[in-house]
Amino acid sequence: MPPHQELSQTHNCVIEPRGNPKKRRDKVYVGCGAGFGGDRPMAALKLLQRVKELNYLVLECLAERTLAERYQAMVSGGDVDPVGAQEKVIEVSCTNSDSGTSFEKSYVPEDGVSTYLGAAPIVECLEKYQPNVIITSRVADAALFLAPMVYELGWNWDDLKVLAQGTLAGHLLECGCQLTGGYFMHPGDRHRDISLPSLLDVSLPYAEISFDGKVCVAKAEGSGGVLDFSTCTQQLLYEVGDPSAYVTPDVVIDIQNVSFQSLSTCRVLCTGAVPSGRSVPDELLRLVPKNCGWKAWGEISYGGYECVKRAKAAEYLVCPGVDFNILSYIVGVDSIKAAEIDENAASWATCKDIRLRMDGLFDSKQQAVHFTREFSALYTNGPAGGGGISTGYKKEIVLEKQLIGREHVFWKTGMKFTNGISSNTEESRDEDATSSCGENGPLQHAQANRQDSYLPRSPQATGTSAAPTGQKVPLYAVAHSRAGDKGNDLNFSIIPHFPPDIERLKMVVTPEWVKKVVSTLLTTSSFPDMDAVMKRDKWADEHVNVEIYEVKGVHSLNVVVRNILDGGVNCSRRIDRHGKTISDLILSQQVTRPPCLCSYTTTFLQQSDNPLVSPAKRKKKNNFPRWVFSKRSENKMSFTGTLDKCKACDKTVYVVDMLSLEGVPYHKSCFKCTHCKGTLVSRAPSKVSALFCGTQDKCATCGKTVYPLEKVTLEGECYHKSCFRCAHGGCPLTHSNYAALDGHLYCKHHFAQLFMEKGSYTHVLEASHKRSASTPPSEPAEPNPEESAQEEEAAAAAADDDDDNKEENPKPETP
Known part of the structure; x- marks a missing residue:
């Protein structure tokens, strides 16, 4: 049966809701068949044989092979010529089915311009044609994986929460075995010392995605490699800029709070991806090829006594007239420029075998050719004992990035049918696979084994502890x-x-x-x-x-x-x-490694949850700070969370990243001038509704003007560096070593010590009130440790008597 062709109408990339999307499955299994164009061809076949429940296989390169009936494949290998790639697949299919045919020559854009598309064109292909193989032009990697999720699970383009989780799955899968132990093994790191036989049998990854956005990444059972917290985290941050705004054509996601929980040695639950503040990009990324000149290079080897000095002489002889275009390396000594000059000099003294490489970028072909000839002339004109010369040159291009409005980017789909591949049907797919992330069991197991994500990363399960101090x-x-x-x-x-x-x-x-x-x-x-x-x-x-x-x-x-x-x-x-x-x-x-600032564990507590305070004393709300310190045998941190939201982005803002203006919290990165968008380093005037640059800061301790060069900012308050001291002991404070109570700052050590003296902070508050009442605000005295201690001891005795009298007949508390 000769193949026939069908083309769809042209669409722009403006996102439009899907009309009555159909939910075809409760969960879909999507696998990665190749992480890049040079990946192992047989790895995808091995994944198909091992993981029977796979519904889709996504490759970032064209694989010239047929697939079993129950699979659908999506390939981004079409690049600027998807029609040509399509013809090659059909050619292979027709050859295998003895029904060869020929097609008219495909069209390849002459300028090579390409724009990253999202998942919408692929979803249309799946809806209209139910194809066995989809070949795309340039499509964002994560979108290749997101498309089958949208199609099978009935998601719409405004279901941003599940789209964010689906995009997370695609981002983790897109580089293939980098998620499952490839590009991870390191003999110098006991946490990553994977055995070579295990690495030889590393499995490509796949993911199970549920209708509600639950994502579980996995590798084939019994395969080699490693899939755990470490490999997932490395891939999560791979090729990422700002983690609060990871941009794809379909959704901008925030991965700052993504976490991983090991369900087994082969499965990891992935949670925490959410839509960013700018949930959908208005513009798409376009790549425009531009000429950037001619690349030329040459290499030569030297050995024996003073071989490094001979390489230096060779570099000098080649460079005159073109040295500003050249980078040179001593292969094996500073090939990647990883060491400082004095470190290189120390190792060169013992070198007996080196290779000089020189790379240049030139404006014209003539200049590049001239360089290679000068380099080849070292055979007869250079230092003694040089050999193994190799040279070359080629034209280079650079892909210039441009942003273009979605309404100006167009796409269309097309289909060619041949009887070489039978149509995909629901009956032909294997539906007997069991879920790896069930509704109850696996999730409960994940909660019970939450600490698995912190276990050592190596198969030998060596111990993990803090790095040595000092x-x-x-x-x-x-x-x-x-x-x-x-x-x-x-x-x-x-x-x-x-x-x-x-x-x-x-x-x-x-x-x-x-x-x-x-x-x-x-x-x-x-x-x-x-x-x-x-x-x-x-x-x-x-x-x-x-x-x-x-x-x-x-x-x-x-x-x-x-x-x-x-x-x-x-x-x-x-x-x-x-x-x-x-x-x-x-x-x-x-x-x-800096020393531990304090041997106490920081624990954020609600007042009603504080185990160190009696129920009667909990009524005194002003007596309790936002954190307390308790002595622990392990240096771990636990938090119950924070309710503060940044005024600018409406996201959770934590203490270490918070600036407070007139009681309103901001992220430090969001505290910007409304006009120029520059980060503010001082408080804004109190009588304006927006934030503008300006210097009107007063030290919270002494009340005098504080200028940027001598300023310390903490939770919206400014201090002179000399005033930023513990109110009890006068010791210097840092942003990570302080506690605040009733407007006064303390170092963590003295703050915890004061609490343990009386079991509360009543005596501290009373002492600070007396100190404030007796000290004129315009001329604050420097803290005197001895006087402060005497006042606090007197206040502590009075506070003890007062607290004891009030606790004799406490009123009943309501939980």
């Missing part, structure tokens, strides 16, 4: 990481092995620290002089920007570095164009 250790000992790239920007995660270590990592991993570490990537030569180093550092200060986001749900940091990848993967002159090795560059840094 001594230098490589960051490997504290955390693990994965790097990803987007254009000229890089992101990498910092995931502590012991979750409470995140608080100390935040003190070490700062924008300044990150910029200093990655600045070595900008070194253009293996033998730079001090002028070159100063020029490098100046360029980094002007162009490289670092953003650090805390992802509370997985106790991790996401670090984004802008303008660090030498123009991006398409035109970079580096050996590691994607910046994949930078995660280990970061982990290899020696860091000193």
Whole structure:
């Protein structure tokens, strides 16, 4: 039977509700068949054989093979020529069924412009044609996986909560085995030392998605690799910028509070993805190819005595006239620019076998060819003992990013039918599979084993504990990481092995620290002089920007570095164009873990839940702070939550990230000028309704004007650095080592000590009131530890008598 073709009408990308969407299943099983164009072809077949309940298989490359009747495949390998890819699949199908045919030549856009589409075109294909194979042009990775969920589960485009969870599933699945132990094993990290036979049998992942948005990712039972909290967290933050606004064409999601709960060694429950404040993007990302010149490169090897100096001489002989276009490397010593110059010099003394590589980007083909000829001339004109020369050049393009309104982006679908593949039917699918995330059992099991997500990540189940304090250790000992790239920007995660270590990592991993570490990537030569180093550092200060986001749900940091990848993967002159090795560059840094600020556990309590306070005393609402400290044998943190919502974004705002203006809470990142959108560093005038820049700050302690250079801001109040001290002992305070009570600040140590003295804070309050009444507000005295102690002891005795009298005949309490 000759194939026939059918084309649909053209649509724009404006989101329109689906008309009476049909719910076809209660849950759908979607698997990943390939994480990129070079993935193992047989891995998808192995997944199909092992996981019988799969309904859909999604590949990010074209696989020229037929599939069993019960599966549908979606492939993004069409790129700018989906029609040509379609013809190739039909050619294979027709060849296998002895019904070969030919079609007219497909159309390929000459300009190569492509725009990321969402799931809507795929959903239309599924509704209209029920095809066996769908080949797309450029579609967002997560949208490939979201489409079958929308179609099968009857979701609509305004069901943002379930769309967010579905997009989370797609994001986790899109890179294939990176979720299940691939690109994870590390012999230098005891938490990631996976056995080689296990890694050889790593399984591609799949997901079970329920109608209500419940997501469970899994790997085939009995397969190798690892699927747990660590692998899921690495993939969650892979190629992510701001985790509060992960943009896809269908929905913008917030993954800050995503968490993972292990159901078994092969299944993980994923929760916490929600729509972001800007739930649906108004514009789509378009990639426009632009010429960026000609790439040329050359390599040569040197061995024996002073081989490094000979490589340096070779670099010098090639560079005249073109050195500003060249990056050079000593392969095996500074191939990825991971070490400082003095560190390289120490290792070069013992080198007996090196290879010099030089990469250049030129405006014209003639310049690129000239470079390769100069490099080849080293055979007869360079230092002695050089061999193994290889050179090459090619034209390079860069994909320029543009944002375009949805109404200006159009798509259409088409279908070709051949009898080589029988039509998919409900009867031909395997419906006997059992659920991995049942309504009660598995979820209850997940709650009972919540701590599984914090267990060691290696199969050997070694112990996990806090990193050592006060001594230098490589960051490997504290955390693990994965790097990803987007254009000229890089992101990498910092995931502590012991979750409470995140608080100390935040003190070490700062924008300044990150910029200093990655600045070595900008070194253009293996033998730079001090002028070159100063020029490098100046360029980094002007162009490289670092953003650090805390992802509370997985106790991790996401670090984004802008303008660090030498123009991006398409035109970079580096050996590691994607910046994949930078995660280990970061982990290899020696860091000193800050000491514990306090040996007490911070526990947020409602007043009625405070076990340290008698029922009679709970009536004195002003006597209780927002937190108390109790001595524990383990350094863990527990929270009952917060009800504060940011005025700007209406999301939960935690104490460590909160600024308060006239009693209204804000995230620090949301506290911006209404006019210029710049982050505010001072309080706004009290008589205006919007926030504007200005300096009218007064120190909350002394009442005098405080300027930015000497200012400390805490919960909307400003202090001089010299006034930011404990009200009891006068010791200096930090943002992570303070407690507030009735407008006074205390260090955590003295705050806990004062509570344990009397079992309440009554004596502290009375002492502070006396101190305030006797001290003129315009001329506040510096805290005197001895006088404060005497006053508090006297107040404590009076408070004891008063409390004892009131507790003799307490009134009945209502729970």
